[in-house]
Amino acid sequence: MGPVDQFNCTCGVGWTGALCGDNVDECTVQPPCLNGATCMDCVPTSQQPLVAPVSSTAPLYCPLGYNCSCPEGFYGDRCEAEIDYCQSSPCQNAGFCTDVVGGPGYTCICQNGYSGSHCEVEINLCDSSPCLHGAECTVRNEGHSLGQFLS
Ligand SMILES: [Ca+2]
Numbered sequence: 001m002g003p004v005d006q007f008n009c010t011c012g013v014g015w016t017g018a019l020c021g022d023n024v025d026e027c028t029v030q031p032p033c034l035n036g037a038t039c040m041d042c043v044p045t046s047q048q049p050l051v052a053p054v055s056s057t058a059p060l061y062c063p064l065g066y067n068c069s070c071p072e073g074f075y076g077d078r079c080e081a082e083i084d085y086c087q088s089s090p091c092q093n094a095g096f097c098t099d100v101v102g103g104p105g106y107t108c109i110c111q112n113g114y115s116g117s118h119c120e121v122e123i124n125l126c127d128s129s130p131c132l133h134g135a136e137c138t139v140r141n142e143g144h145s146l147g148q149f150l151s
Contacts, residue, residue: 013063026064027039033068034068041066073102090118095119126139
């Protein structure tokens with residue numbers, strides 16, 4: 001009868017084996033990273049490093065026993081959360097912002113009379129002189145065509 005038969009070790013996060021001396025390779029056992037993130041196995045350390053890791057493949061800070069390197073647009077321990085790029089209200093002139101689902105970025109849908117990727121450009125429809133025979137051109141303000149989104 002060895003000593004291991006006489007006591008039990010309850011392993012902390014990231015450790016396994018009779019004496020909990022073995023690193024669990026979480027990336028192989030049960031890949032924890034979501035949304036296409038890259039999983040990097042590491043030996044659990046609870047302390048923030050005082051110096052930066054020598055390389056990205058050798059993380060010193062490893063509270064979970066692994067680290068997920070998130071693709072752009074995602075965050076969280078497992079890259080489970082998606083960044084809402086509309087949070088910062090990037091669309092100008094009351095443009096409507098739609099977040100790109102499943103990736104980084106956003107799209108601005110502009111009110112009538114505005115264009116540009118952030119609706120920052122004011123369009124004067126009379127600039128192209130559409131009225132014929134010397135007729136005066138005035139821009140009608142008909143509001144916006146996106147009331148279903150904005151009201
Ligand atoms: Ca590990």
